[in-house]
Amino acid sequence: MRACQPSRDGYVERDGVKLHYEVYGSGEPTVFLLPTWSIMHSRHWKMQVPYLARHCRVLTFDGRGNGRSDRPTEPEAYHSAEFTADALAVMDATGAERAVLVCLSLGATWALELGALHSERVVGIVFIAPGLPLGLSAARLAHSFTERLDTTEGWAKFNQHYWREHYREFLEFFFAQMFTEPHSTKPIEDGVGWGLETDPETLIATRLGSSAPGEPFSDPDRAAELAGRLRCPVLVVHGDQDAIRPLVNGVKLAELADGELVTIEGSGHAPQVRDPVRVNLLLRDFIRMSRP
Amino acid sequence: MIVTPKPREQTRARYPDEEGYVERDGVRVFYEVYGDAPTTFLLFPTSPISHSRMWKAQIPYLSRHFRVITFDPRGNGRSDRPDTAEAYSYWEFVEDGRAILEATRTETAILAGICDGGGWALMLAATQPAAALGVAAIAPCVPRLTPSHPNYRRYPSLEPLDTDEGWAKWNVHYWRRDYRGFLEFFFSQQFPEPHSTKHIEDCAQWGLDGSAEALVCSDEEAPLPFASEEEARALCRRVRSPVLVIHGELDGCQPRERAVAVAELTGGTLVALEGAGHLPQARHPVKVNGLLREFAAAVVPTSNPGH
Numbered sequence: 001m002r003a004c005q006p007s008r009d010g011y012v013e014r015d016g017v018k019l020h021y022e023v024y025g026s027g028e029p030t031v032f033l034l035p036t037w038s039i040m041h042s043r044h045w046k047m048q049v050p051y052l053a054r055h056c057r058v059l060t061f062d063g064r065g066n067g068r069s070d071r072p073t074e075p076e077a078y079h080s081a082e083f084t085a086d087a088l089a090v091m092d093a094t095g096a097e098r099a100v101l102v103c104l105s106l107g108a109t110w111a112l113e114l115g116a117l118h119s120e121r122v123v124g125i126v127f128i129a130p131g132l133p134l135g136l137s138a139a140r141l142a143h144s145f146t147e148r149l150d151t152t153e154g155w156a157k158f159n160q161h162y163w164r165e166h167y168r169e170f171l172e173f174f175f176a177q178m179f180t181e182p183h184s185t186k187p188i189e190d191g192v193g194w195g196l197e198t199d200p201e202t203l204i205a206t207r208l209g210s211s212a213p214g215e216p217f218s219d220p221d222r223a224a225e226l227a228g229r230l231r232c233p234v235l236v237v238h239g240d241q242d243a244i245r246p247l248v249n250g251v252k253l254a255e256l257a258d259g260e261l262v263t264i265e266g267s268g269h270a271p272q273v274r275d276p277v278r279v280n281l282l283l284r285d286f287i288r289m290s291r292p
Numbered sequence: 293m294i295v296t297p298k299p300r301e302q303t304r305a306r307y308p309d310e311e312g313y314v315e316r317d318g319v320r321v322f323y324e325v326y327g328d329a330p331t332t333f334l335l336f337p338t339s340p341i342s343h344s345r346m347w348k349a350q351i352p353y354l355s356r357h358f359r360v361i362t363f364d365p366r367g368n369g370r371s372d373r374p375d376t377a378e379a380y381s382y383w384e385f386v387e388d389g390r391a392i393l394e395a396t397r398t399e400t401a402i403l404a405g406i407c408d409g410g411g412w413a414l415m416l417a418a419t420q421p422a423a424a425l426g427v428a429a430i431a432p433c434v435p436r437l438t439p440s441h442p443n444y445r446r447y448p449s450l451e452p453l454d455t456d457e458g459w460a461k462w463n464v465h466y467w468r469r470d471y472r473g474f475l476e477f478f479f480s481q482q483f484p485e486p487h488s489t490k491h492i493e494d495c496a497q498w499g500l501d502g503s504a505e506a507l508v509c510s511d512e513e514a515p516l517p518f519a520s521e522e523e524a525r526a527l528c529r530r531v532r533s534p535v536l537v538i539h540g541e542l543d544g545c546q547p548r549e550r551a552v553a554v555a556e557l558t559g560g561t562l563v564a565l566e567g568a569g570h571l572p573q574a575r576h577p578v579k580v581n582g583l584l585r586e587f588a589a590a591v592v593p594t595s596n597p598g599h
Contacts, residue, residue, distance in 0.1 A: 182489065182490075182493075183487075183489045183490040183493070185486065185487045185489060186486075186487040189486075189487075
């Protein structure tokens with residue numbers, strides 16, 4: 001059951017891939033809640049939609065690979081440029097000339113491309129726990145994603161073979177890392193449920209696509225270049241207990257984009273779920289500032 | 293000696309406008325008053341296993357519409373901790389509530405309570421009908437009205453046992469040995485709802501503000517208020533005000549038959565909450581707050597002009 005139902009929903013189609021979008025509320029500016037990694041779909045914004053829709057028009061869509069959107073099988077379909085073009089297609093279909101972008105984790109790469117390459121469509125960007133190649137923990141870098149490993153301990157679970165054989169266990173591990181805050185059993189359960197709405201083969205394709213050479217998710221120079229080209233207002237929100245993308249990513253992005261950084265003490269990788277009131281108020285203030 | 297700093301009290305959504313103590317037979321009992329609306333809710337505590345923070349999800353909501361009075365039970369919170377069992381008899385808590393109504397110049401109130409507190413609210417309403425606009429009893433405990441919940445009949449509570457498993461923890465020797473372990477077990481049983489880790493942690497912490505000794509006095513050694521089932525039934529029949537009984541279907545502390553009996557004998561209304569445990573005010577606050585407000589609107593129509 002949802003606290004707020006969409007006022008409109010529909011599909012856009014690009015190269016045979018259908019994407020499901022939803023529109024909530026009305027009023028300026030349009031706030032566009034971008035998809036993140038397709039391990040989740042747009043319901044991860046469920047704590048933001050009802051609040052923001054009281055003040056402005058809110059757009060969401062399910063990223064390719066999960067939710068009510070199609071699940072192409074080839075990794076190329078998950079390059080950053082595809083998600084960016086999807087986002088523009090959704091804006092076109094809903095008559096959103098410009099929008100405030102809000103993104104989580106991997107969604108940062110699409111927000112960077114939209115802001116740097118389509119600046120006329122972007123009023124401002126809020127990056128939550130940006131997933132950029134600006135600093136990963138040693139534990140995560142220690143294991144290959146593609147090769148078969150002789151361990152399944154910890155981050156060794158971030159491995160395509162493990163996903164194929166133990167998908168739910170991987171999801172449980174990943175979302176436990178995502179929500180490091182105490183009393184997170186419900187968000188973890190939600191996350192695992194959303195992850196189960198897609199499948200390991202799709203998720204492997206998303207991973208191979210997003211981490212291909214030259215992609216802003218894997219290439220620090222490309223990410224830095226895009227961040228340096230942003231001219232809109234930028235807010236970066238990052239938890240200091242983020243076990244997926246350490247705080248250093250947020251710190252560096254805020255520097256590169258000349259944006260403001262808000263560090264949330266005690267927060268993990270999804271403060272919009274686990275500290276929704278705090279994040280919603282930050283979003284409200286940022287949106288107010290960007291009002292024409 | 294190692295001194296562990298006491299955890300700071302959690303911030304509150306609403307702070308009291310007035311606080312004070314009443315004193316009876318040398319025992320000081322701490323109360324708080326929120327707001328100044330014409331209609332008052334007196335929220336009874338429960339046994340010294342907890343204190344008035346158990347109402348934290350009600351106070352900010354109710355005090356937007358009503359005047360709300362809470363108090364800490366003798367044996368926990370900011371109230372005194374007498375060391376005799378007699379000081380923890382049911383009637384003592386009822387008299388504390390009565391004294392607080394007087395001290396706060398409250399002529400009438402809706403009396404609400406959970407578990408023991410539900411029993412105390414009924415006892416105050418039965419003995420001072422003019423003060424009770426209504427009684428909202430959540431998972432009420434009226435001793436001897438029905439057999440106690442089977443959980444309490446699994447093991448003897450006063451004899452030393454050779455096990456600490458499960459409900460063997462409802463045992464005074466275990467309480468004295470590992471009060472925290474008891475509290476964590478007990479509240480994990482009282483919150484059968486999924487995703488209750490925060491509620492269990494809160495309740496265990498509030499329990500640790502009290503002591504095993506106070507619980508031994510109140511729950512095991514204090515004289516029972518009624519000598520027989522018939523006395524307990526007679527007490528319920530004496531209540532003249534409207535009564536709302538709320539009972540979670542998964543309650544592991546107070547049996548459903550008891551809630552049914554209270555509703556029948558008082559002519560009250562029973563609301564059974566599906567999927568809820570013993571403490572729905574904590575775990576289902578929106579539901580319970582709505583029920584309390586609707587009840588108030590029914591018993592004091594003018595209390596709720598916006599409704």
